[in-house]
Amino acid sequence: MSYLVAIVLTGTALLGCVSGVVGSFAVLRRRALVSDLLSHAALPGICIAFIVAGGKHYSQLLTGAFLSGLLGVALVTLIIRWTRTKEDAAIGIVLSTFFGLGIVLSSLIQRSPEFGGTAGLERYTLGQAANITRDDVVLIAIVCAAALAVVVLLYKEFKLFSFDPDFARSQGWPTLKLDLAMMGLLGLVAVVGVKAVGVLLVPALLITPAVAARFWTNRLGPMLALSAIIGGLSAAAGTLLSAGVHVDWLGFDPLAFGNNDSPLPTGPLIVLCVTAVFLFSMLFAPRRGMAAQVIELVRLRQKTARENLLRTLYELSEPELPRRPIVSPEVLRTERAWTAPQARRLLRRAEQVGYIEQTGDGPRLTERGLAEAAAITRTHRLWELFLIQGANIASDHVDRDADSIEHFLPSEMVDDLESVLARQGRLPAIPGHLPESPHELPSHGREAPRA
């Protein structure tokens, strides 16, 4: 890796870290798109700084960008405050008008002989990380250190303000100043990021790491750390890809498609790296990730189906208890409107767990299965009784309601329910016996299942 690449790498990685941290607050405050506004609105500031100060120095451009970004935010606030225009439209209006102004100014700059030979607008709209110099890195480092220092110093305030601004206000905290501080930080990081990833992609660097980190944790501290790591690593990875470092490692260039083999711009590559991390988090994060949620859903469905099977078997066997009769598969299927393959699958799974045994004529509950089925039926009937008694629901309506909740009732609650009903004298006197179903069971009316 050459010295130049190392310089650029330091700059972008630092930037990625800090935008991960600062962006987290923006995402939590539901202000994600303000970063979009800040970066678009920075463009005319850059141009004006260029015209006024000759634009040779990075810090001048940054000052211009920062000021016009904040002016944009202020205008949005005023528009929302004074007119009937809503926030989304106000952001869109200021963003596009400022960007238009930026285009006008930069077209003047580019085409005027005075500034002849200046590179195009593209440098700031799409970024030009390759042009980051050592001085720039020093500036980036200073800005980042300052931003981090503010976050550390105001950590508690920012935390409360992000999650419950109303409470913060009621506690007499200077919420307006906190809001301004947060916006200022966001603006600062956004304009510093302009050189690396460009006006149009700065929002990605601020929003995406935070959103990705949010999938992994519910705590602010770890989220900030994770977001910083994601931002920093993706920025570094994007920079390396753009510098072609991966070609040395892999021996070939997977990004060399198309007919133009000039180096790819760093900004979009960084964004694509962050997006990749985001996609991975969204799919595979434990608990909040989509895969975890799908698995959870499938498990729940299976549990529900198994419990329904056991209860149905219990109800069909009930007239002949304590003998465990064989239940005919047809009766079982008509009872629940299962298709034949569905029923076969359910029975097979239940057999694997040891709840039923298959005989030639049909399934039959095992001892263990009977105990489990009795427990499930008990929950169902207790809830039915409770609904009839406590919620005054007609007895022919309770079956479906109980059906939808019985799978979620924790066992302590069932015990509670039982003791309440027992006190009211609604349960059979013999402890451990199941209450009778409060409504007619279709299975009991039919001819008794074959023994």
Next chain:
Amino acid sequence: MPEWLQFFLPQGGYGEGWILAVAVMTNVACGIIGCYLVLRRMSLMGDAISHAVLPGLVMAFLLTGSLNIGGMFVGAFIVGLLTTFLTQTLHRHGGVPADASMGVVFTSLFAVGVVLLRRYAGNVDLDPDCVLQGQLALIPGYTTDLFGYEVPRAAISIGTVLILNTVFIVLLWKELKITSFDPGLATTMGLRSGLIHYLLMAMVAGTTVAAFEAVGSILVIAMLIVPGATAHLLTDRLSRMLWIAAGVGAASAYLGFLTSARWNPDIEPAGMMAVAAGVLFISAAFFSPRYGVLSTLWRNVQTTSRILREDILAMLYRLEELGVRRPMGGREAAQAVGGGLAAAAALWRLLRLRLIEHAPGGLRLTDAGRDRATHLVRSHRLWEAYLVEYLGLPLDHVHAPAERMEHFIGEKLQYKIAQHLPQEQLDPHGREIPR
């Protein structure tokens, strides 16, 4: 043709005329469809779609091998719908906040688009600058044959979209209106708001593509949102809003064109169109008759000064009632209602309206003034009596609310309150309620 008129009209026969025509059609097509974005508070969805169609454009270009407008439409349509779909999926099933999910989706797609663009930039007359600001100036250069006339390609595509947008709005007028203003009602009426939402997003995506050549894919957001938002400040009726938005769009196109063509050809007309639209919005925000900052301010000033005038009248009435011999001087009266310029202006206005007049030693009510004052004091005392009688407020708590209410109680309300109070009642402080 007089010379001054030539300044305002497109010159050079063919070129400028087409540039202006395409710009106007672009802005009108964007403006009318954008009204619905503004009303549905989905302006930023327009922003997201306009960024995100880039990879669709490039992809379609690669597949069809030319700037074939049909292929680009299909590509952009797909990506536009994909943006909407992904944003909603992330929000609903991924638990990501709505704004953040939009940010993630459109920046990612835009990044993909930029990479593709860079990789294939050699043979494409799609270049990054064109993406950002369009290439209005080059439009007359690419022509095609339409019924024997040579017409710029961009004019045909944007013209088609303008017609499609109009047809879409006219055909789905009722559906769009109800789903925009009251989604709940729309659902209970059996309208498929989801379908209409996606249709609208598809139209936005299509419009963005057609506008691409004229204004680029970033500035199109100005054309989509600003006219609609401006119109929303000026009217409460949907049909008028659409007309005004079309007008604002056309006006900003014209202003942008004129600046670039007559003042300084270095200026990028598309950028100037966005700036002009912004200026029109700000003007509407200040000068709108109903919702403008100035008219709100003016109404506040008027109300404040009316209240001051009425306070002076009521004060003079009470002095008369108490039988104070010495009339009150102008300066003294102004001091009593807070003093300053506002009070002086109120006094001057009262004299002009002949509600008060100068008498030896001070001011005095005229007959007309006494009528007004009687009305006010009656309102004040009726309200005091009402508060004590029905709300049971203590005596020392009723003056302040009555002091505020007296300015807003009309004849009808006086009559209603009086009906609820016993005849010939005195006010809670024991004074007569005048008639």
